[in-house]
Amino acid sequence: MLDIADGLLASLPSGDAVVVTVTRVARSAPRGVGASMAVTATRELIGSISGGCVESDAIALAHEVRSDGRARTARFGFSDEQAYAAGLACGGTVEVIAYLVRTTDAVALRALRSAVHDERVSVLLPLTGPSAGRILDTAAPLASAAVHAELDAARLLGETRCIDADGDALLVLCHAPRPRLIIAGAGEHAAALCRIGAAAGFAVTVCDPWELLVTPERFPGAATLVVADPAEYLRAQAAEPGATDMRTAVCVLTHDERLDVPAIHAALGMNVGFVGAMGARSTVARRRELLSERGVGLDDLARIHSPLGLDLGGSSPEEAAIAALAEIQAVRHGATARPLHELSGPIHSHAPDAAGDRATLPHCVS
Missing domain, CATH: 3.40.50.720 (NAD(P)-binding Rossmann-like Domain)
Known part of the structure; x- marks a missing residue:
């Protein structure tokens, strides 16, 4: 959400937007965790989550969310039954959550404004549980000291990541000022x-x-x-x-x-x-x-x-x-600066190796 703050914030005066955010990637995928796209109230598209591979299915998912306001999750990738309809040609998989960003959502609006001004900001996006798909302030009460420590680390590094909040998955969406x-x-x-x-x-x-x-x-x-x-x-x-x-x-x-x-x-x-x-x-x-x-x-x-x-x-x-x-x-x-065709393994640094999915949290980066 924060990576498309300029366009998303500008669209909200026209009405609520549905945002689709990558919550997990496996193998080779074009975009990392936190990458977002939005379908605005005027049916305009902002951003990208895959460079074109799965956008049509993500748009369909966004329309479902708009129909009843309920957040939804989905998985797209080569190993899906819909591999040829919604597969990633690069052989990777992505998991996403689609959720409404309302014009009245004070937490989301404040975070978007901070990101537009290139200020350090972070928010929580629950992926499971009763608050799934609702943007929360990072000051929201969390269950344990360990969760707070993980949250603080993500905020300090400006790194979007998943954390396990006593069984529920939280995506910490971060925006760090440009280098x-x-x-x-x-x-x-x-x-x-x-x-x-x-x-x-x-x-x-x-x-x-x-x-x-x-x-x-x-x-x-x-x-x-x-x-x-x-x-x-x-x-x-x-x-x-x-x-x-x-x-x-x-x-x-x-x-x-x-x-x-x-x-x-x-x-x-x-x-x-x-x-x-x-x-x-x-x-x-x-x-x-x-x-x-x-x-x-x-x-x-x-x-x-x-x-x-x-x-x-x-x-x-x-x-x-x-x-x-x-x-x-x-x-x-810390890259080699060598031609990619001379190397093996994932092209994108956010992708784990092809040996398997190593995530222990649902919808989180492997």
């Missing part, structure tokens, strides 16, 4: 990385001393534009609690030794998961010398991804940006 991509520099490579990073779901900050370069026209996808010395800005961000986290990536693209060395040095002192810098190998070697002279140790030098990007070929700013973002994503997710 940040901080770009030091405002040249053509920075503009290309901003466009691609924003399209990939990052909240992009562009920082450069030159006011003429740091403009909305050059960086329409940026969440924040900063005219400042990059090193000074990064040090200020490091001192601001909660400004960055381990999902944050910093890319130094200034092409100016006077700016990039101090900026890299500052980035290494931040709570971030990725520090990268563009440059030729000779430039990289020179930077290492200068950073060493500043007291940067070998461990921190090894954290710098420079030259930035995977070896994908190409030389245009856009091609370089694709290579840079590919490396950022591989590092963030």
